[in-house]
Amino acid sequence: MHVTDPIADYLTRIRNAQMAGHRIVEIPASKLKKRMTEILYDQGYILKYAFEDDSATYKQGVIKIALKYDPVSKQPVIRELVRVSRPGLRKFSGAGSIPRVINGLGIMIVSTSKGVMTDKQAREHNVGGELLCYVC
16 A cells, blocks of 8 residues: 555554553554654653564564553543645745743654654744644
8 A cells, every 4th residue: 555645644553542441552664653753752741662573564674552541530641733834835944933832831753854743843943944743
């Protein structure tokens, strides 16, 4: 199966797994998706992750993500996972005009010339780029 927008596929797989109440979701890997996974982990949105070199199924391997749920309410920690820029309509932003997600409570994942990073890191490094998605 050929996916035209691998990032949207990545986000959808996480959303669907959460709605179904799964603990672990497997996603075909790529350098960009691995970096996005590391950001989600660093920001506390997922429990843990593993990159597996399962070249039999997917050429690049697989990312296994352990989803995080609230221990009391059993609600997923990630409430919203939204694609901003898409293949049909790319969204770019300069360092000074990267939008804040819920006044800084959420994160925007930005693809910059210095790599993929959060909106906060992009502002610190004074670089703009493509607004991939936001998480809150």
